Amino acid sequence: MATATTDPISIKLDQLFGAADTNNDGYVEWADYQRIVDRYLSTYKIDKRDRMAQALTVAYQMYWAELLRHADGNDRLSKEQFHHANRAASVDTSRFNMVEGLAHTIFDVMDTDGDNTISKAEFGKYLDVWNITDPAAMDAFQYLDTDGDGVISRHEFIRAVREFFYSSDLDAPGSLIFGRLSR
Numbered sequence: 001m002a003t004a005t006t007d008p009i010s011i012k013l014d015q016l017f018g019a020a021d022t023n024n025d026g027y028v029e030w031a032d033y034q035r036i037v038d039r040y041l042s043t044y045k046i047d048k049r050d051r052m053a054q055a056l057t058v059a060y061q062m063y064w065a066e067l068l069r070h071a072d073g074n075d076r077l078s079k080e081q082f083h084h085a086n087r088a089a090s091v092d093t094s095r096f097n098m099v100e101g102l103a104h105t106i107f108d109v110m111d112t113d114g115d116n117t118i119s120k121a122e123f124g125k126y127l128d129v130w131n132i133t134d135p136a137a138m139d140a141f142q143y144l145d146t147d148g149d150g151v152i153s154r155h156e157f158i159r160a161v162r163e164f165f166y167s168s169d170l171d172a173p174g175s176l177i178f179g180r181l182s183r
Helices: 008-020 032-041 051-070 079-091 097-108 120-127 135-142 154-166
Strands: none
Touching: 008 032, 008 079, 008 154, 032 051, 032 120, 051 079, 051 097, 079 097, 079 154, 097 120, 097 154, 120 135, 135 154
16 A cells, blocks of 8 residues: 655645644635734734834735735635745745745844844744744754754754755754644
8 A cells, every 4th residue: 555645845834834824714814924923023022113023024025925926916825825835935036035034034033132043942932923832842942953052043043944945854953943743
């Protein structure tokens, strides 16, 4: 009996879709991303008028615009459309490099003390933003900290985001950015 194999990127995009569909209606739309932005601002205690808040909002708006561009203009994306749009937008850097641009902005928000690293506590807040409550999710921190110095550097974080979108290795540190994957 043959077993079906699921594409590793699809497994990760399923996880991202589940986290991004903040109202659990089976679609992702701008309102979902606005709720995510609002969660970042609330969790990290950033005023909506702060430059950091504006940068985060603009980065997510650009990401959303790229998803829409690759989804043929739909203003709400089913899981299948979300997969297609993310795959296309992650490799199309002609307008906005979503993997790099959004990742740097999120890193800046997470780095609350400005030391250009993410501590375990700062990473814990990131999990709160995404409503990741699985206790094992915090274990991902040690895998993202690839040099073992107790913090996640900007380089390690950007590398992890790249791995999330591009690596077929489900055990790569970036594949664990939202916690352990169910296969």
